[in-house]
Amino acid sequence: MAGQDQVHAVLPEIEPMLATSAPLPGEGYDLDWGFEIQWDGARTVVYCAGDRTVRLVSGDGADVTRTYPELAGIGEQHGQRQAVLDGEIVVLDDRGRPDVEQLRRRMGVVNPRKVARLTMDAPVHLMLFDVMYLDGRSLLSTPYRERRMSLAGLDLTGPRWSTPEWTEGDVQHAWATSLRNGYEGIVAKRLASDYQPGRRSPDWIKAKHIETHSVVIGGWIEGRGELRGLPGSLLVGVDAPDGLRFAGIVEHGLSAAELGELGEYLGALSRSDTPFADFVDVPGAQWVEPRLVAEVTVSGWTTTGRLRNATWQRLRPDLTRR
Template sequence: MLATPGTLPPPAQDHRWAYETKQDGQRVMVYLPGDGTVLLRARSGEDITAAYPELAPLGTALGSTPAVLDGEVLALDEQGRADFQLLQGRMGLAHSPVLAARRAGQVPVHLVLFDVPFLGDSLLRTPYARRRTALEALGLDGPHWSVPGAMVGHGAEALRTTREHGLEGLVCKRLDSAYEPGVRSRAWIKIRNQRSADVIVGGWLPGKGRLSGLPGAVLLGQRGGGRLRYAGRVGTGWSEAERGELAAMLGELASDRCPFEPAPRIAEAHWVLPRLVGEVGYSTRTRAGLLRQPTWLRLRPDLTPEESAADVPEDTGRDGR
């Protein structure tokens, strides 16, 4: 069951919804047949069990009771917050069990469980509130898995708390909702906390297909350590007409020199003089300082490059997505 992007329910409906922290990890369905084994499947349906050997003991957690659990695999940073960049080093290893076991010792994962569509029998038509009670009663609190809390009502407070703690967002779930496999339902609403930043355009990548002849993405920079540091790329947020206007501005600023220090290795990059300032929305930063999931918001003609954004931290980690 998938959540639909949206906003908080109206205050008059608040008491009819539960609120869970939106996690930044890999969504999984967990199959416990009751014979001591466990099977993990990604959203694609792929068997990814071998990628996470530390979750194997979960197979015995419910004894002989067969169950299907819905959850998310996370890698946690030093503050106990989900870090997708850390998780990337654990994903895609289902066919490399030896490497997966080695990585498990370096970056152990944690599985958070938030639903139970099957428990000895189908619970698909059972309301969320009753499924949640059944899930919590299972006592699934292990070394690498847990059932985080859910708050009924107080949605505005829950959302504010996720923002204050730098978390990805909130998932709102209607208490009377059934479990709809494979459906992006309005009974589950996801709200992603979005931050914004001023950025300096230092280059662009050509578009493909219907965007041929237009910028497919622009390359972003922010000042840090007295230089313009590469901060990622953004390819969404413009209409076709706005892309055309942007193409004209970038053409006037064409340069043979990369303005970023250090220069990123980006095939097909066209560099420009770093004079255009824009504002982007993004979810969080990687440890290398790159913006995750950026979306173009607007040009900032009111700002010069020297006036834009406060310095970003020096590079202290590896690159992320």
């Protein structure tokens, strides 16, 4: 399209800057930092060509403009101004929190009919939080605080996009606000920092709210490559009045040694049918007697009752079920 050709010809291609996982600046050391919500969505760079068109590029460099047609109005609103913006695409639940499962339904879809249906069923929202280029001028060397002021001046608010508020110099308030509203966590950004394309910088720090839960192992999925024959991920559940309810899949945090040990345990507990009270549609699932209890950390629960970002911590032999 002509608008997209113009973007390539005029606007600089900019990779998104990345945050590090590290402790947040403590109280009294936070005056030089700004704080934003961590949205747990799909990172997106937005190219407004100045001809009322927009191009959306994912964090890994793929053009996703056709996947999210409800965001085309950003180009209309931005008019003849040229800009490269940074943001995150989310699907919000009825309480205004990101719904990761609904977002996954949208990601990678390009079939026009399916896109049109999903646009109605799971509309996305774009959270804008930075501007790297504006009207012919690079803002990469401009301090974060000034970039945020420039972004606010663009007044980019629409039916499916907005510029969320941020706070300055009060880490405790930012942390408590994100926790109270059920967000994943916060991102701290040094007020004087420049924008470093493609770099994971200590000038941006991300921190998640972490919960610890005990879950029951009810099945597993075979790993690939060197893990063939061993569990690659675990199907876990939690006790409920009607039985063991499926709570999701754990695939992060397991060492090779732990997978080998679990393979022996789970092999001895094999069964032919699911131990879960609810329907679980997981291809390749191998079921086991729900005896072993594990400890996992998560960043919360999805609206459908699934663990969010579950990470293995350890087996809990002291809690083994009979």
